[in-house]
Amino acid sequence: MERKTKINAEDGKQELSIVREFDLPVDLLFKAHVDPEIVTLWMGTKVLKLESKKHGSWQFETSDPDGNVMFRAHGVFHDVIPNDKITRTFEMENAPFGVQIEFFEFESLGEEKSRLSIHTVFQSVSHRDQMLKLPFAHGLNMAHNRLEEIVKSL
């Protein structure tokens, strides 16, 4: 099955870009990125903090059924413009991917259609290439599928 979330990573660059179109109005697509309860549902992580505003910060954590932390990530919001842009930093703790800066753009393609574009810039080419060794494209596509289903069902 074709993946709806497309990832483009040119050889030798320290950046990648992600594009996905959703059957959702742009305000709901944006809301799915800033509302802690909705983020919890589609990302499957505990949202410890999500201050989605200029100079705010965020922290996510996932534990296994025994309560052991499996994943922890955090960062800061450089800027947030509702239904338009989010610029934030991202760091997965205890992982070899460094600190990334991510530029999210939200675009309306009609009443029930919208596009999300994410431009991620890494500390180096090798940090990016480490990240690309993960089943990253598959995981993100699945998460975006969940996002669409969950928001439609709200």
Add this chain to the structure above:
Amino acid sequence: MERKTKINAEDGKQELSIVREFDLPVDLLFKAHVDPEIVTLWMGTKVLKLESKKHGSWQFETSDPDGNVMFRAHGVFHDVIPNDKITRTFEMENAPFGVQIEFFEFESLGEEKSRLSIHTVFQSVSHRDQMLKLPFAHGLNMAHNRLEEIVKSL
């Protein structure tokens, strides 16, 4: 006269690196980056906000003698480790340089000597190249000279 602050920017990359050695102990070099009064002196800008801690934020502004704002910049601190590291975002308002992520490293080279390394990553190669058209290397070298003189005289 040879510049003590060295800037390295390889062709076609969206990053640059800056290195400078100071005749200062590392704790004072670090302090000169987080203490609002000292920053004001060597950067010559008004410090509106400088929360030098993980998930803090900062804002600088410079006005001409008539009170017109000439320069305004802001960003967030992804992380701050005293005498060791600062990771922050940087954006100059109304300028074509985009949002940058900056990695500062502070290193002791002895009781009265230390090294500052800054790795700056840009949104794109062209954003970086726009920035390099400014008298950037000269300005930063002058600012670092002032930093050293001011901190020595405290």
